[in-house]
Amino acid sequence: MHGERLKDEGSKLQVVAAGATAGLISRFVIAPLDVVKIRLQLQTHSLSDPLSQRNLQGGPIYKGTLPTLRHILRHEGITGLWKGNVPAELMYICYAGVEFTTYRSTTLLLHSAFGEGSLPHGVESFAAGAAAGAAATVATYPLDLLRTRFAAQGNEDRVYPSLRRAVLTIRRDEGLKGFFRGLGPGLAQIVPSMGLFFAFYEWLRLPLGRLELPLGSGDAAAGVVASVIAKTGTFPLDLVRKRIQVQGPTRLRYVHKNIPEYRGTVQTVRTILATEGLRGLYRGLTVSLVKAAPASAVTMWTYERALKAYIELGEKGLDNWLS
Template identity: 25%
Template sequence: MIKDTMADHAPPQEIDYESLGGGSLTSNLVAGAFAGVMEHVVMYPVDAIKTRMQIVNPTPAAMYTGITNAVAQISSTEGVRSLWRGIASVAVGAGPAHAVYFGTYEAVKQKLGGNVGSEHHPFAVATAGACATIASDALMNPFDVIKQRMQVHGSTYESIADCARSVYRSEGFRAFYISYPTTLAMTIPFTAIQFTAYESLAKVLNPTRRYDPFSHCLSGGMAGAVAAAMTTPLDVIKTLLQTRGTSQDNRIRSSKGLFDAAKIIHEREGYKGFFKGIRPRIVATMPSTAICWTSYEMAKYYLRLNSV
């Protein structure tokens, strides 16, 4: 602990980050919300490209050979602003969802003894990450559906409210959650891999566990890249389910869930179809998770510092 006589003179970097404890629920919620908004907004255009590249049976005008080609083609035919279409859905949903995400993560990790001592606790970290995902995705899934509907080529929705009303009228409330089981099948291992990799890398790169933006950023980016690559097949399936209402293909429009969507992808494009968009997914995820973890650790640090 920091001695009272030194509190007014010690520079911030000298404060033992880990000695500040797990933090209050409020500080974790605020830090998580800040991290979530920063993560999604900064890398949104790359995420939009990833969504378009994962569409099964796209129209000729929406076929892209890579990230650079996609940016050039979209900019010349639709305008560069179209890469930001649907961002309001993320801005509205990401804050609360990530507040729940990190709040749940810290609470469960604390309960399972993940903050005890300086030892590594992979089981506690992975379990906490999985619980955080289940809670946050329940809140975020409808916003993600709206976001992807607005990201696809030819989207005519004027706002997130217009999109939400249209989807509800034509497909019912179920459309907002038909991809939820698939989302969990993807994000639970994604989160478990990401959190475990992050904590493991942080132990190596920052063994003293003091506040260190560089190690937080590097650990977060590397952890995100690994998790993104390993879960891309499930992300492709999720995209099909969340955008099925925009397809002209009756088979896709009537897809009923994870296994049905997987069957369609395999029939149409083979196993390579499950890795469509892997490059923009990694490109988007690596910096976004780096930003997310750095923002989270920074917000958490200063919120806890002020409470010392």
């Protein structure tokens, strides 16, 4: 199966395989930081808040990445740091495959519509990245919601004992729309975030590639810088998405038992600003940026090398064997 190629960027099969490989490896590496980020995002108060503003009966109160890691290890064991990893792995594999495929297809479409090289490179990368992020978000959103809910539950009074039970329970109690809670802020975040990410990545990849950097190229460094820039500007929408994802009949059964009831993106933002201040929209930002660096570096570094390996295998007839 030798699909149409974009220069030396590989066939459709090779792009999907490389994207899935990158997503799988990246997710496993950063899973503990992802759990920490979700716990911090769902927390309505921190240790630095005045005592009068805290609800001490609302579950654990975390402060910082390392204390949260230690708290989870002490109370939930090492497996607590990989809660939600199964739906997350499935999400990352599917997300990366859809993302890179859509990015490539959108680039080809833009070349066909406007001519290759006619659009500024940054505009082309932004448009392709935004389209890729939106398509991948919609396609994998139910898995993202399941990942959040598993990461939010403790060992006592577990909300969902298994992935299968979670799917059946949400379908029964919340309907199909229950799997898409928070999709609005998710799309509002991912379009500019991924657009900026791919634009900065493509802009930085070649110049950084000429430098003598660890691991042999500037792919990883470009991925880190691009991810930090993109995520910082859109982080509040990510937090809003997490808060809405745990709404519904199980809202008060997670580790944080004082999660307020939110309805819609705008109302959620207003409530957080009124009760937690501007800082409330950035809970977990530090660990998110810490997570973004290795996640993006591993993803892009693995993708570039996996794609190269699959192209080499394809030249030996692997594509025909897989067809």
